[in-house]
Amino acid sequence: MLNQWLSFTVRLFHLLPHRVALCLGSSLGRTFWFFNRRKVDRAEARCVSALGVGASIAREIVKKAYVNMGRSMVEFSRLDVLRPKLASLVTVEGKEHLDEALRRGRGVLALTAHMGNWELAGARMVAEGYPMAPVYTPQRNTGGLEDLIDSQRTIAAGMRLIPSEGFGLRGVFRTLREGSVLTLLQDLDARREGILIPFLGLPARTATGIVKLHRKFGSPVVPMVALRNLDGVHHTVHVERVLSDLPDEDGNLFGINMEKSLKMCNNVLERWISTYPEQWMWLLDKWESVFNP
Numbered sequence: 001m002l003n004q005w006l007s008f009t010v011r012l013f014h015l016l017p018h019r020v021a022l023c024l025g026s027s028l029g030r031t032f033w034f035f036n037r038r039k040v041d042r043a044e045a046r047c048v049s050a051l052g053v054g055a056s057i058a059r060e061i062v063k064k065a066y067v068n069m070g071r072s073m074v075e076f077s078r079l080d081v082l083r084p085k086l087a088s089l090v091t092v093e094g095k096e097h098l099d100e101a102l103r104r105g106r107g108v109l110a111l112t113a114h115m116g117n118w119e120l121a122g123a124r125m126v127a128e129g130y131p132m133a134p135v136y137t138p139q140r141n142t143g144g145l146e147d148l149i150d151s152q153r154t155i156a157a158g159m160r161l162i163p164s165e166g167f168g169l170r171g172v173f174r175t176l177r178e179g180s181v182l183t184l185l186q187d188l189d190a191r192r193e194g195i196l197i198p199f200l201g202l203p204a205r206t207a208t209g210i211v212k213l214h215r216k217f218g219s220p221v222v223p224m225v226a227l228r229n230l231d232g233v234h235h236t237v238h239v240e241r242v243l244s245d246l247p248d249e250d251g252n253l254f255g256i257n258m259e260k261s262l263k264m265c266n267n268v269l270e271r272w273i274s275t276y277p278e279q280w281m282w283l284l285d286k287w288e289s290v291f292n293p
Contacts, residue, residue, distance in 0.1 A: 006145060013077045021074050022233060029070025033063050040066075043282040050200035051277060064278035068228060072117040077148070079123055080156035090124040090226075094239035098130065098181070101220040101242050107176030109210050111223045111243065113187040113269050114281040121226030121237045122183065123157035131180035133160045135172065137188075176217045183224075184210050187269055187280075191289040197262045200270055204287050211261045214254065220244050221254065223268045227276055243268060 013021050033040055040062060047058035075082065082089065101108045110132075112118060122132050134153070139146050153159050162171040162182070175182045186207060187199075194205030214221055221244040226237050247253060248260035255261055273280045285292075 006148065010077045010148065013074050014081055018078070018082070019233065021078060022071050025071040025074030026067050026232075027070070028073065029067040030063070032070065033066035039283055042285070046285065046287065047277070047282055050202060051274065052201075061277045062282050065280060065282045068116070068279055069281060069283075071228070071232065072119070075117055076119045076152055079119070079152045082120075083123060083127065083156060086120070086124045086127050089233070090120060090235045090237060092124060092128060092237045092239065094241075095128070097241050098222055098224075098239045101222050102130075102179060102181070104218075104220060105179055106217050107179050107219045108181045109176075109213055109219045109221045109244075110181050110183040111186055111210060111221055111265055111268060112183055112225060113185060113272060114284060115272055115276065116226040116228045116279045117235060118185070118226050119153070119157070120235060121224070122153070122159050124235075124237060125181070125224075126158040131160070131178070132158075132183055133162050133171070133175045133180050134183040135162045135164050135168065135185075137164045172213065173217075176213065176219050182213070182219070186210060186265055187273075187286055188284065189286050189288050194289075195259065195262070196290070197259060197266055199266050199286055200273065202287050203290050204266075205289050206262050206266065208258060208262065210265060211255055211258055214244055214261075221265070225272050227279055240268070 013024070016024065043062045044055065044058045047053065047061055048055060051058070051061075053061070098108065122134060125132050150161065153161055160175070162168050162175065172182060188207065190205045190207040192205075194207050196203045197206040198204070199206065210221060213219060220242045223240040223243055224237060226235055228235055243264060244254040246264070248257055248264055250257070250260060252260065254264065
């Protein structure tokens with residue numbers, strides 16, 4: 001039943017004009033926000049603690065985040081339709097930083113987060129000729145959802161998926177040795193595999209892989225964030241200067257001190273989230289393993 005509903009919904013999104021489909025996505029996001037009260041309340045509480053804002057402001061931020069999520073879901077399901085139009089929908093700024101990093105021949109570690117529509121950004125970068133390989137965590141294929149996600153990322157977007165489990169490590173090594181761009185969503189709860197690093201002022205278990213891979217391969221770390229423009233339709237991918245070229249707070253090279261290097265990564269994510277809080281996916285509990293072990 002769920003598989004049939006999913007197929008029908010995707011077909012509907014494909015048939016609608018883009019702006020109409022996005023309006024429907026906004027409505028879906030508001031619906032999820034309204035009926036998902038338990039998760040919404042927890043997200044609002046995290047927002048209050050992390051940003052130091054009042055409850056009413058946090059409620060508005062989380063609501064807008066759900067609207068962005070609804071729009072992003074629609075865009076992702078329409079990715080195969082949107083791909084020929086990506087250049088007009090998504091602008092890329094700072095490509096020179098990525099080009100310079102790739103010229104070093106050691107691959108690139110793209111530091112990113114669940115901001116704006118990161119899936120659309122990946123497809124846009126592939127269309128620009130950049131070999132993008134995101135690391136992802138496989139989920140249960142409920143109602144064919146995982147199949148749809150894999151298909152949109154690989155066939156529609158042209159990315160090469162690398163699972164975070166099993167033989168994924170071989171794919172990680174191969175990607176960097178080939179000189180491709182390995183995309184790492186650094187805003188997830190790393191649980192037992194991570195180490196405690198402050199994130200938005202709260203202790204959070206942070207994945208260490210990005211620093212370990214930099215140490216092993218010398219791959220430059222390049223922050224990349226996708227943000228939805230004010231019109232709600234267009235997007236901008238911001239590629240920043242190579243983070244690993246900068247010293248940590250003690251003046252040491254990136255990678256020498258694990259904690260300080262990870263704090264540098266978190267500082268970038270914190271800057272994005274603090275500036276555009278409504279574009280971060282607050283339903284992800286970055287602090288779950290610390291406060292709810």
